Each structure stands twice: as C-alpha cells, then as structure tokens.
Amino acid sequence: MDAELRDFLSTLHAEGAARDAAENDRLRRLRNLEPATAELLTFVLRAARARDIVEIGTSNGYSAIWLADAARDTGGTVTTVDVKEWPGVVENLERAGVSVRREIADAADFLAARPDASVDLLFLDAERTEYASWWPHPARVLRPGGVLAVDNVLSHPEEAEALLSLIAADANLVPGTVSVGKGLHLAWRRLAD
C-alpha cells in the first residue's frame, strides 16, 4: 500500500471513530474495521491468492478499500454488499482510487444466489445475529482453498456463537480465531471434500 493511501485510510478511520463516538444509535454508526484486523485480513487475501472476494457490510467503504488495494496484487475483484447506501461511500472509493463492485442487497439473498464454490475470500462484517440464518451459504460459496473470515467474534462472542458452532461442525472447514482487533475468526475450506 502506498503512503498516500495509508494516510487516507488513517484519516478515514479516525473520522469514523469520532463520528461513531457522537452517535447514540448503533445502527447509524460506521463501525469501521480495526486497522490491525485489516492488515491481517489483507495478508490472508494475498496468501490465499484470492481473486473472487466478497465482503458483507460496506458501511462507508473503509474495509472495502483495504481489500481492493490488496486485490490488485492477486488480480482479484472485490464485491461489497450492504442493505443500504451510506453517505460518502462512492466518494471514499473514488478518492482511494480503487475498483470495487457495490451491491445493495440483503446478504441472505445475495449469498443464496451465489453459485457453489465461487468465492475465494468471504468476509462477514454485518449483523452478527443474522449470520447463522445464512447457513449453509457462507460455506457453500467458498472454493476449495478459500477462506471465510468473520469479525467481532471476541467482542461479541454470544452473538457469533451460533455461526461458529456451524463452522466447527463442518468437516470441510478448518477454523481458528485470532485475537486481533475485535477478534477475527478464520475458516479455511479444505481442498478436497
């Protein structure tokens, strides 16, 4: 990542944190990813050579910018999905100079419509209590060798528990939680079913 983009992301994160601190309604907060988690997630993206990358939960585009910058190294494309269009997202993506495909959709419908084994990296960063109801699609859409990443599993363990139990029970997935930021759960899809 070049220094100019890193500066822009630092500014965006700081402004988002200040805005969120003044906002009482949780659902109106931007809730941007922790920078350290973004560092790890984009490392995983590169190591997995992920090309078809899907993010659930766009907000103002902060984490999508990280993913899209890393995807330049793998020749990949990032699709980010949100139920609503947030102010500033188009401007932020343009200012960052990254290419991102945006979809306004409910993740339940979006994931259900994705073909089997069509995603190399699926990042869930939306409403944790909904994740289990999306099953089996988060696992079904993963390519062999693909990675499912779920944020906030240590900050909100009770909300993430149902999904993590489904992941743990899936013999095709190799899971683990990393204590970075708010807790990132990673599950690797085995190469052969």
Ligand SMILES: C[S@@+](CC[C@H](N)C(=O)[O-])C[C@H]1O[C@@H](n2cnc3c(N)ncnc32)[C@H](O)[C@@H]1O
């Ligand atoms: C934690 S924020 C995402 C933060 C973003 N990834 C970032 O780091 O900048 C959660 C987002 O999920 C979206 N969301 C909530 N439920 C959703 C659903 N069922 N489908 C798609 N998006 C959803 C919200 O509108 C919100 O923008």
